[in-house]
Amino acid sequence: MKRQKSIMGMPVIIEVCDKKVTNEDLNEVFAYFHYIDKTFSTYKNDSEVSRYNNQETLQLSRIMKKILRLSEETKTVTHGYFDIQVGEKIDPSGIVKGYAISQGAKILRKKGLKNFYVEIAGDIQTNGMNQKGKKWSVGIQNPFNRKEIIKVVYLAEKGIATSGNYQRGEHIYDPIGKKKANEIASVTVIADDIYDADRFATATFAMGIKGIRFLQGLKNIEGYLVTKDKQAIFTDGFEKYTVY
């Protein structure tokens, strides 16, 4: 069963290959994403994050506290390159997407489903095998031509996320150099959990080319970085995912 919806202005895709899957299973995950969007959208004036930014006095929800805590922890481990603070306001979208996909996958696992993938706008968590009983094949999009792919990786029980500035303008800001990050075109990160893949992809993009060194130093995390001059640099464990 494969269904697609538009949530948070982004395409959300869930495919489950287990025979016992029901529409209700998928609805629960979609409902969870709506709830996340309602809480964290910076484009909705009545979201909790918007009210927080407008300095309304409010009792912070548990999920809000959790995201703030995770953001703080991520800022530390990325040497400040990951920062949700933008001026006087916060924009936690760099951590919320990965967190939401991770939780969505957890909902499906709790229902005993084993073979699926959950995607929000190019960030994906895979689990088990695809329709053909093989590992999930995921193409890495060409940052210079979004209709092309430049690499195929084969994943099971892995999360994959790509950060780049080629589709939404230069939306990732380097909080250390106080400039827009722009020396690389995109960086793709593979980790056990999409939550790690997403937050480290965001931080690496802000670091620029030297970010590949940062990824190289992380355990069980691989990266594929594309520079502005169309060269790809990758961590030494990346190639194991390119074998079918």
Added chain:
Amino acid sequence: MKKYLRGVLILGAFVILVLVRQMKNTGSLLNTFSSSASGTGSSNVASVTAGPYKDGTYTGSIADAFYGNMQVQAVIAGGKLTDVIFLQYPNDNRTSQYINSQALPYLKQEAIQAQNANIDAVSGASASSPAFIASLTDALNQAK
């Protein structure tokens, strides 16, 4: 009552155990990062904040920026940092040259190439923009 007390004690011990484990994990994670990324600070130009500096032009030492050397010159005028000039900065067409060098001994590289394959999904930067939707909504509101 005694039973209740024992229950609380067991629960307390468990919570402490979990906390200690978590701290250990976080600690080792932090170590991994700091050992792998030592030297990030060398490219941190922003740490030179404006202040009571003496006017003039100052050249910094050459720092390893992982994939090549970085060296900057700071220009101070009126006691404040007014400009930063990059004397060496591996961010140009020679980037691949730097990547080939000793600076990245473990990392491989290749020229990107379009692939033909049947795939289940595509990983790319965010496909559509909430900012676009917000902007459009605003424009439409103005048009009312």
